Amino acid sequence: xxxxxxxxxxxxxxxxxxxxxxxxxxxxxIYNLQWFRQDPGKGLTSLLLIxxxxxxxxxGRLNASLDKSSGRSTLxxxxxxxxxxxxxxxxxxxxxxxxxxxxxxxxHLIIQP
Amino acid sequence: xxxxxxxxxHKVTETGTPVTLRCHQTENHRYMYWYRQxxxxxxxxxxxxxxxxxxxxxxxxxxYSVSRSKTEDFxxxxxxxxxxxxxxxxxxxxxTSGDTQYFGPGTRLTVL
Numbered sequence: 001x002x003x004x005x006x007x008x009x010x011x012x013x014x015x016x017x018x019x020x021x022x023x024x025x026x027x028x029x030i031y032n033l034q035w036f037r038q039d040p041g042k043g044l045t046s047l048l049l050i051x052x053x054x055x056x057x058x059x060g061r062l063n064a065s066l067d068k069s070s071g072r073s074t075l076x077x078x079x080x081x082x083x084x085x086x087x088x089x090x091x092x093x094x095x096x097x098x099x100x101x102x103x104x105x106x107x108h109l110i111i112q113p
Numbered sequence: 114x115x116x117x118x119x120x121x122x123h124k125v126t127e128t129g130t131p132v133t134l135r136c137h138q139t140e141n142h143r144y145m146y147w148y149r150q151x152x153x154x155x156x157x158x159x160x161x162x163x164x165x166x167x168x169x170x171x172x173x174x175x176x177y178s179v180s181r182s183k184t185e186d187f188x189x190x191x192x193x194x195x196x197x198x199x200x201x202x203x204x205x206x207x208x209t210s211g212d213t214q215y216f217g218p219g220t221r222l223t224v225l
Contacts, residue, residue, distance in 0.1 A: 046215060
């Protein structure tokens, strides 16, 4: 059974810092990996999708990397801003079927002004 | 934002009553999913659909059933609600099985 772990569970940093969020998964036979953000009381917003054949994806100040063989992904946030404060979720889709995502429990990020 | 709505957005019900949650999409996406989110457990897949009348079970399907009679609607039914089904329920859609999943706003369900 696939398990996804996110470290750290919570992180508080001053505005302007670059930071890295970590995600690990137990079964390397994944189809793709997706990063989301969730604001309190809200739904999930997709940030980046990395297919299993890709090594990284970039969107603005966000960069996500994937090392499938070691079962790891990182989300790099450059020049953090208070508006980046949210919970960040990592999720993997395993195998080639239509079944859904397996989620980590998230990293709660606070950017101090 | 992907065109996904969920109804109702909030519901309080009593143990033993049937409850149906609705997910409606305007994107004509083939794949639809139901997840629940609980503190300490994160999001877990309940059921999913890969086409009209084509559905399958997820990780936590006991006590839930689903139906999809039209591309745009995916219904989640709790036949006899229990307190352990108190949760936030999210619907998601994707165009293909390998695509980005887009999530709806969620339904907060409380079973007393």
